[in-house]
Amino acid sequence: MADLDGLAAAIEAGDRGSATGLTREALDEGLDPKGILAVMTASMRRVGDRFQRNEIYIPEMLIAARAMKEATVILEPHLSKAGVRPAFTAVIGTVQGDLHDIGKSLVGMMWKGAAIEVIDLGTNVAPERFVAAAREHDARVIGLSALLTTTMVGMRDVVAAVRAADLVDVKVIVGGAPVTAEFASQIGADGYAPDAAAAVEAVKALVGLADSAG
């Protein structure tokens, strides 16, 4: 009998060996890949909740997200065979002039953990690259990160570039240590998230999805 509780626990503990092993076992036993994915995304949601309650910190988030990511790699072929597609695609990156990577990557991994297709453009990303990637991948969302008060103003340029490019269905969501909800609304961003866990709910709300990714 597949140990889905064990799979959930392995992801939450960042035990990638067990997480991948138990995913394989569950698939071998013929479990519905969609059901396995639901267990995984619920795990990541619990990880996010614990992070928001300050029970765990970034290292725990990072290792849980990695375990989730590796288990998902095993699951993905079965999901696509079953016709399960990610709900939507999001492009993410750190704005021009800013080389901070960890927060942005963590949000990207949390989004992946919520069954969103994520295109990570890395750091020091120019506005036109965000626009081009959103177009190329038919993204619904562009996520922007900045860790410095000197670089966060670059988010305004990305919002402007997105609006100028007439990507009407593309929503822009911003975050990063110095970024505030007030700033987000001031630059005309569509969304804001104070941390990587909140970014999951925020991005789903932006594209009008109820909290049921899986």
Place this chain on the structure above:
Amino acid sequence: MTDPHDAPVPGPEGAPPARALRLKAVGCDVLARPLYACAAASPHVVDVGLLRRGLHDTPASLRDRLQAEIDAAGNGDRPFDAVVLAYGLCGGATAGIRAHGVPLVLPRAHDCITLLLGSRERYARELAATPGTYWYAPDYVERSDPATDAASRALLGIGASSDEQLVAVYADYVERFGKDNADYLMEVMGAWKAHYQRAVFIDTGLGDPARVEALARAEAERRGWLFERMVGQLDLLRRLLAGDWDHDFLVLRPGQELGMTYDEDVMRTVDTRDPSGVVAQPDPSDGPAR
């Protein structure tokens, strides 16, 4: 420009005030030597207080610490004419701080690098030219604190990730998460080094710059960064402590707090007596309202 500062803020640009002012200066210890030097040279009577560096890692707690210092200076039995902060926005840490009892003055700066380079324009030029610049300042190196630096990922300084500290962090991760995860975390946490291309040592001419420069240069070589030495410019700090507060400074009066502007003005006054939080009465020192 007319004098933007009503009483009781001392006259900044015109004639020197009739008497020496009593100033309370609170600064980050990254700026210790420059602060002492500028305090010593100031025509005013300056008390200098230092807070340890790295507090900006948790902006809310730095804000609380600074507010406590400001409140204490405003309440104290020694009457100060103004409190000056040798801090910039510091990741938003100073956003929301309030003047208490006496005026509160800050340089319009994002962080200490502006104060060491002498102007926000020069800092902006350097950042635009090479975003991946790692800054070294003498006091930062001299005052590194092994107990608190291991977790710090500050943009400046040798101490933030000395080999000994990294070994300690790694051992802690191995114990808590196992070796496989510890290796991964060190790789992720250390990846920022690959994004940097240049190390800059800012020579303020104070203390023993040659010794600190040698340390900075050795570390830059070890990390494969280009090394540059820049001559520091302490004009902003000098003027902060000399009471020469033109548009390069934000002067908050009691009842006002600091807001971020997200432009070249960096910061603005917010009148807290106005519940809408809009900009206080037009203040020519304060840039356009928004």
